[in-house]
Amino acid sequence: MKVLVIGSGGREHALVWKLRQSSRVSEVFCVPGNGGIGAEATCLPGDPRNIAEMLKVAHQVQPQITVVGPELPLSLGIVDEFSRRGLRVFGPTQAAAQLESSKSFAKEFMQRHQIPTAHYAVCSSEDELRKSLGLFSAPIVVKADGLAAGKGVVIAQTRDEAAAAGAEMFSGKLLGSPSSLVVLEEFLSGEELSFLVLSDGERVAPLVASQDHKRVGDGDTGPNTGGMGAYSTADMIDAPMVEWLLNHIARPVVAGMKSEGAEYRGILYCGLMMTATGPMVLEFNCRFGDPETQAVLMRMESDLIEAIEASIEGRVSEGVFRWSTDSSCCVVMSSGGYPGSFIAGRKISGLDRAAKLSNVKVFHSGTSQRDGSFYTAGGRVLGVTARAPELKTAIARAYEAVSMIDFEEMHYRKDIGARVIGKSGDRTTG
Ligand code: AMP
Numbered sequence: 001m002k003v004l005v006i007g008s009g010g011r012e013h014a015l016v017w018k019l020r021q022s023s024r025v026s027e028v029f030c031v032p033g034n035g036g037i038g039a040e041a042t043c044l045p046g047d048p049r050n051i052a053e054m055l056k057v058a059h060q061v062q063p064q065i066t067v068v069g070p071e072l073p074l075s076l077g078i079v080d081e082f083s084r085r086g087l088r089v090f091g092p093t094q095a096a097a098q099l100e101s102s103k104s105f106a107k108e109f110m111q112r113h114q115i116p117t118a119h120y121a122v123c124s125s126e127d128e129l130r131k132s133l134g135l136f137s138a139p140i141v142v143k144a145d146g147l148a149a150g151k152g153v154v155i156a157q158t159r160d161e162a163a164a165a166g167a168e169m170f171s172g173k174l175l176g177s178p179s180s181l182v183v184l185e186e187f188l189s190g191e192e193l194s195f196l197v198l199s200d201g202e203r204v205a206p207l208v209a210s211q212d213h214k215r216v217g218d219g220d221t222g223p224n225t226g227g228m229g230a231y232s233t234a235d236m237i238d239a240p241m242v243e244w245l246l247n248h249i250a251r252p253v254v255a256g257m258k259s260e261g262a263e264y265r266g267i268l269y270c271g272l273m274m275t276a277t278g279p280m281v282l283e284f285n286c287r288f289g290d291p292e293t294q295a296v297l298m299r300m301e302s303d304l305i306e307a308i309e310a311s312i313e314g315r316v317s318e319g320v321f322r323w324s325t326d327s328s329c330c331v332v333m334s335s336g337g338y339p340g341s342f343i344a345g346r347k348i349s350g351l352d353r354a355a356k357l358s359n360v361k362v363f364h365s366g367t368s369q370r371d372g373s374f375y376t377a378g379g380r381v382l383g384v385t386a387r388a389p390e391l392k393t394a395i396a397r398a399y400e401a402v403s404m405i406d407f408e409e410m411h412y413r414k415d416i417g418a419r420v421i422g423k424s425g426d427r428t429t430g
Helices: 010-019 051-061 071-075 078-084 103-112 126-135 159-171 239-259 292-297 304-313 351-355 391-404 418-423
Strands: 002-007 027-032 065-068 120-123 140-144 153-156 182-186 191-200 204-206 215-217 221-224 229-232 265-275 278-285 327-335 360-364 367-370 373-376 380-388 410-412
Touching: 002 010, 002 051, 010 027, 010 292, 010 304, 010 360, 010 380, 027 051, 051 078, 065 078, 065 304, 071 078, 103 120, 103 182, 103 239, 103 278, 120 126, 126 159, 126 182, 140 159, 153 159, 159 182, 191 239, 191 292, 191 304, 204 239, 229 292, 229 391, 239 265, 239 278, 265 304, 292 327, 292 380, 327 391, 351 360, 351 391, 360 391, 380 391, 391 418
Parallel strands: 002 027, 002 065
Antiparallel strands: 120 182, 140 153, 140 182, 191 204, 191 265, 215 221, 229 327, 265 278, 327 380, 327 410, 360 380, 367 373
16 A cells, blocks of 8 residues: 655654555655655655645545654644545544643643643733742743644743743743743653553554653753654553553543544553652643654564554554564764754765664654765754664664764764663663
8 A cells, every 4th residue: 555654754754664664555655754764755845734735745646544743734634634535644633633732721631531630720811820820839830832842841940930931932932923821830750751552532552651852961951852862661661550551541531532522543642750649641742752753663563554544443452563572772863053053964974884783773854865965954863773672782782873973063962761771770871
């Protein structure tokens, strides 16, 4: 069958790579894709934010299934538009995607369905925000309501700081466009964990857990980014915890959405804080994460297209996934300056050598190809991913591949996965 993937990052490269392993997939197209994806799929021009354009591409390609990578087209209703025209598409509808596109919707939904999450207040004006601040003690988490690509969350150390952050969200100073709602939240501490499930609107099947590294610098320092690396191991959470998360979070979310008339199909990404009093939901995403997808798909032994079809056709079961017990690690190589301004167009060397390492895959996040060479074309450039029976070996192999790759002003964290290795008494990397 022909499959169309929408998006242009490392997540989409990992999806394309995994889909191509299916004996049932004959051809993969990607719109718009990137330099690295172009080596494995036919890339077509188009802007994923423009649904009419995506429909035109689908009309041209005639895919049996379309897989949507990023959140923006989902929140704009791409699944509704494709489904209306009889096109099979993987992901939630616009109404269901509100779990990600509106933080106030997600918090109120969790309250209605008794899903564990931090105490909160939804504020519609600066005045209301200032009054609500009295209910919280510092630090206080301040969140803009809409999609903000990771930039809409401020952890304020004082009430004054929280009031100032809220004011900047209302005015548009922080994000470039004004937020009509701002959510205040109790600060939670603990270990963060990404728990993803596949849903068909009724049933769910868990994917393996993973953890990403949001801050740009080693030791979790510096500004937040889209993600600087991720790892996944078989023992991140045990079977009783998976069952708990399914029973108290994933299944109630899917049942709750169905009861509210917005069936949730696709990947439900639960961003969790594992607090001393139990897991709490920090956020939902309505799609695969980036760079967790690179680490997670490296461990998937079953056929991704089978799982996607099961979601579309309403027949998800636990048996839809098979996983390797190996661990995986993805190290993101970024342009110097990212997440601030950076210079693109740097020539990348060493990709051929790195590709020859066994159980290593270099996923491209932001590259372009010209005259047989690859050039940087984004903040996040590559996601160098390795898999091995033990996490420390996966980490070492990923960094071995990283050491072979070079471009001017490149940056990467040297401690991806190191904290967990340190904890178990093993040696750390970097
Ligand atoms: P979100 O987009 O809601 O996941 O928030 C982005 C990041 O902010 C999370 O990955 C956490 O690191 C942090 N964060 C969000 N909410 C809280 C909270 N209630 N307590 C502590 N940290 C939080």
